[in-house]
Amino acid sequence: MVDTQSATTGVRGRRIWLTLAIVAVLLGGALWLYGRGGGPLPASWSFLSPAEFDALAPSGPAETVLRTVRLAGFERAAVGEAGGVAVLRLEMPGVSSAVDAEIGWQIGFAALSVGYADASEYVVQLFEGDRGLLEVSADGAAAREAVEADDPAALREASRFTYLREADGR
Amino acid sequence: MRGALQNRLSRPLCGVLTTAVVLLSLAVGAWAAGEDGYSHVWQAQGAITGDRGSTVQSVLQSEMTLGRDGESFTGAVTYRDLLGVDSGSGPRSQEAMIELVLSGALLEGGTRAGGTFDGVAVLTDRSADSLEAAVADTVPALSSGVQTRVRVRGHWGANLSGDRATGEILYESVVLEQGPGTGVDAQFFNRVSESGPSGPGDPQTFEVVLAASGTTPDEPDSPVAGGSGEPAEGGDARSGNASSGLTPGQIWNYILRGLTGSRDRRPIGMPPVLTDPARSLAQATPAGARELPAGSIAIDRDVSGAYLDEKNRAAGVLDEVGAQQAAGDVEAMRSLAPGIPAPPPGEAAQSYADRILAALDGLADGETELREELRILAEAPLPPDPTQVLELRTLAFAAEAVRDAGAYGSVLGVTAEQAQRVADKRIEPGPAADAVLASALDPMAPRDAREVAQFEWSAADDIEGGLAKRPSQAAETVSGLLGDSGPVVSWEGDGGEMLTAPGDLSAYRRAEGTLFWTAAPIEGFALRDATLGGWAFSTARVAVVEAAHVGRWVAVFPASGVR
Numbered sequence: 001m002v003d004t005q006s007a008t009t010g011v012r013g014r015r016i017w018l019t020l021a022i023v024a025v026l027l028g029g030a031l032w033l034y035g036r037g038g039g040p041l042p043a044s045w046s047f048l049s050p051a052e053f054d055a056l057a058p059s060g061p062a063e064t065v066l067r068t069v070r071l072a073g074f075e076r077a078a079v080g081e082a083g084g085v086a087v088l089r090l091e092m093p094g095v096s097s098a099v100d101a102e103i104g105w106q107i108g109f110a111a112l113s114v115g116y117a118d119a120s121e122y123v124v125q126l127f128e129g130d131r132g133l134l135e136v137s138a139d140g141a142a143a144r145e146a147v148e149a150d151d152p153a154a155l156r157e158a159s160r161f162t163y164l165r166e167a168d169g170r
Numbered sequence: 171m172r173g174a175l176q177n178r179l180s181r182p183l184c185g186v187l188t189t190a191v192v193l194l195s196l197a198v199g200a201w202a203a204g205e206d207g208y209s210h211v212w213q214a215q216g217a218i219t220g221d222r223g224s225t226v227q228s229v230l231q232s233e234m235t236l237g238r239d240g241e242s243f244t245g246a247v248t249y250r251d252l253l254g255v256d257s258g259s260g261p262r263s264q265e266a267m268i269e270l271v272l273s274g275a276l277l278e279g280g281t282r283a284g285g286t287f288d289g290v291a292v293l294t295d296r297s298a299d300s301l302e303a304a305v306a307d308t309v310p311a312l313s314s315g316v317q318t319r320v321r322v323r324g325h326w327g328a329n330l331s332g333d334r335a336t337g338e339i340l341y342e343s344v345v346l347e348q349g350p351g352t353g354v355d356a357q358f359f360n361r362v363s364e365s366g367p368s369g370p371g372d373p374q375t376f377e378v379v380l381a382a383s384g385t386t387p388d389e390p391d392s393p394v395a396g397g398s399g400e401p402a403e404g405g406d407a408r409s410g411n412a413s414s415g416l417t418p419g420q421i422w423n424y425i426l427r428g429l430t431g432s433r434d435r436r437p438i439g440m441p442p443v444l445t446d447p448a449r450s451l452a453q454a455t456p457a458g459a460r461e462l463p464a465g466s467i468a469i470d471r472d473v474s475g476a477y478l479d480e481k482n483r484a485a486g487v488l489d490e491v492g493a494q495q496a497a498g499d500v501e502a503m504r505s506l507a508p509g510i511p512a513p514p515p516g517e518a519a520q521s522y523a524d525r526i527l528a529a530l531d532g533l534a535d536g537e538t539e540l541r542e543e544l545r546i547l548a549e550a551p552l553p554p555d556p557t558q559v560l561e562l563r564t565l566a567f568a569a570e571a572v573r574d575a576g577a578y579g580s581v582l583g584v585t586a587e588q589a590q591r592v593a594d595k596r597i598e599p600g601p602a603a604d605a606v607l608a609s610a611l612d613p614m615a616p617r618d619a620r621e622v623a624q625f626e627w628s629a630a631d632d633i634e635g636g637l638a639k640r641p642s643q644a645a646e647t648v649s650g651l652l653g654d655s656g657p658v659v660s661w662e663g664d665g666g667e668m669l670t671a672p673g674d675l676s677a678y679r680r681a682e683g684t685l686f687w688t689a690a691p692i693e694g695f696a697l698r699d700a701t702l703g704g705w706a707f708s709t710a711r712v713a714v715v716e717a718a719h720v721g722r723w724v725a726v727f728p729a730s731g732v733r
Contacts, residue, residue: 030425037428039421055477055610056597062467063478068589070469070478071487072496073704078452080466087462091451093707095564099507099578101571103500103706110585114593123460126568130447131561132456133568134534150583156576163536163568164456165543 061086065115072107079112084120084140086112091127101126102152105136109155113147125164132164207232208247208339208376210268214255216362223257228305236272236328236335237381242614243283245272247339247376254304263304265294265315268359270339272326284327287339290347293318293354318349322359333380333417338373381420444470458536477609484602485595492591496584497705503579522562523548529569540565581706 035041059067065079065088076091088108095101108124116122123137138146142158209232215225229251236245247270255262274285296315298304322344328337341359360371448470452462469475482488513521523544530537547558597603607615 033425033428034421035428037424037426039424053610055481055607055612055614056603058596059481059593063473063481064589064593066467066469066473067478067482067487067592068585070475071482071493071588071592071704072585073707075475076448076451076469078448078462078466078468078471080463082463082465085460085463087460087466089451089454089462089466091447095567097504097507098567098570098574099503100707101568102575102578103503103581106581107585107706110582111589114586114589125459127451127454128564130450130454132454132459133564134572135459137460147582147586150580152576152580152582155582159575161534161572161575162458163534163540163565164459165536165539166456 061115065111068111068114069107074104074107079115081116081119084118085123086116086119086121086140087123087125088112089125089127091129092133095128095133101134105134105159106152106155109136109138109143110147113144117144131166135162135164136160137162207378208234208249208374210249210251210266210374211361212253212264212266213358213360213362213371214253214257218255218257223255224301225256226254226301226305228252228254228307230307234376234378235381236378238276238283241276243272243274243276243285245378246270247272247287247289252305252307252309254298254301256301261298261301261304263296263298263309263315265296265309267292268322270322274326277327281330282327283330283335283337284325286323287326288323289321291320291322291344291359293320293349316350318351318354319347320351320354321345321347322356324356328376330380333419334377335380336375336377338375340370340373342370379419380417381423444475457539474609477606480602480606480609481597482592484597484600484606485592487588487591487595492584492588493705496581496588499579499581499584500706503581506578518559519547519562522559522566525566526562526569529566529573531573534569534572540569 061081062079066077069077069088069090073093074090075093078089080087088111090104090108092100092104104126105124108126109122112119112122112124119140121137121140122143123135125132126134126136137160138155138158143155146152146155146158210229212225212227215227218225229249231248231250233248234245236243247268249266249268251266253264253266255264268289268291270287270289272285272287274283276283294315294317296304296309298309303309322341324340324342326337326339328335341356344354344356344359346354357371360373363371448468452466452468452471455461467473469478479488487493512518526540526544530540547562597606604616606612
């Protein structure tokens, strides 16, 4: 009889804790989604990546890169990151010498190294219009080291170059 | 015993059920918010009745949102209908599309709100066999009709009761943008006045559940933007709005948006002449290239270049000394590149092909394919066209850049410093920040930042500090645009090709360096200097902007076309 009561009390206790846990998970999940959705929360909750757009807020990684290349005179560019690989596609305003191409990828690597400071790899693609010319990629740490040292030769050593062609093989 | 057991079993379920009921009630609240809308009664419906004829209306779409952020209100209307009219001269069909953007404020007493709206309306007039056929869903697909596009403006007001707003919209200004527009004025868009045919008419009506500003997930694109409404990259911090008075529906809205992870839909207000090449760049898939990651952000597709420039300007990084140093480093690199004589006429293609082959030295992937490309080109029976020559020239420079990489200096350091300034510098409130908001089409932008009625230099409006300099002349004059004869500016607008023909244009340079050109004789447009402070490339440009919306470009031209 005593054992039965003890077992019943134990079951009841487990149910109470289970219920509290479920409610806590539900409320916690709702609160997390609320913050992620852009609800009015302190700025310190920004790790939740809110969906709300704030034009005057500090720029995120992509916007930092795009603002930097815009400062350098590039009108069009696209940037994104996935799996630690940050890719920047730059439209060259005009390539009038070989140096212009190198200026393009140096600016690209420098901007990426600041915007995506933890990336494992950087990729800079140079385009003229929508015609791909050249892709330059480098290990993230090596590229950041070259940028910090302002050393183009080191960047060149760390880089892999690929000529791009039209998709139809032209 | 059995009852006690059931009681014990039901307790834990109660907590779960209670939570579910709360969430369900929130969902119901959110669902209810989507049922309100805007109703439109045309003049013809009030005037053509009885012996005068008959009308029939079919509403295809009617959506309205109105958000409250403290004492500020923003909203949008998207409306589309078909109206059949028969006044004795044969049935006609009118298809109407109306898109409005509302902004306003809480009025005294706190139970009313009001403000202004701005938008576009597109009316398409068609003949029809009958009134029933005039409002058939298939009408738009069967006949193109005669289209009239107008810009509409006016005022709105609403009574507030809890989270509901019941109000009126009065059209007060109609400006023809395209098409015949016969008889289309402000009165045309209002209801027939009960006090008589004179005057502007009676307002249209709406009823809507208020939402927190910026929480309308399906907010339509800005009516005059014509943009795609792609999500835009934003910052990481909160704007801190709507910190009080949240309704269950608003909370549920935040939760839903957190679930989908989708950012606010914000129109970037760019014309196709800018967005089309931006899309081409972002969507290109050249052989050998990595794919752009999903969710990549492209200038002029997802975020406007004007917004990025204004943000740089407001942060004070546009005219920094660092930019001058970077420009110096770029010029130093270029000066070290050896000059190469231009190839003789007729031999350019072969000359550049030879240079490419000379530069290929096993340093890059894709060399085999490039050699094959050159071989095919050499076997072509016809001489290469100028486009191919230009392509070969660019490829030659790219191949030589790979071969000589690192030999001409560096802009790595100065660029990284500039990027760090971009990431670190905060934007202080003020006119420059207002320009950022205006370029982002943010409802938080002051109305006078979005609507510039007068382009005149005003010292009182100058941005103080920084490298600001007072102009030596308050006005500059240019004699034409894009050539000596018949300067015509054309661009592809929402309604097709748009034209304006500015004559002599005067301009002023504001203290922060922005050059504003006076509005063209055709009302509503002005030219604006869109020069980037680029150190690597000279990309001076001139933009035609709508005077009513600073930063909303409608066309961009090389500055070399302006004298």
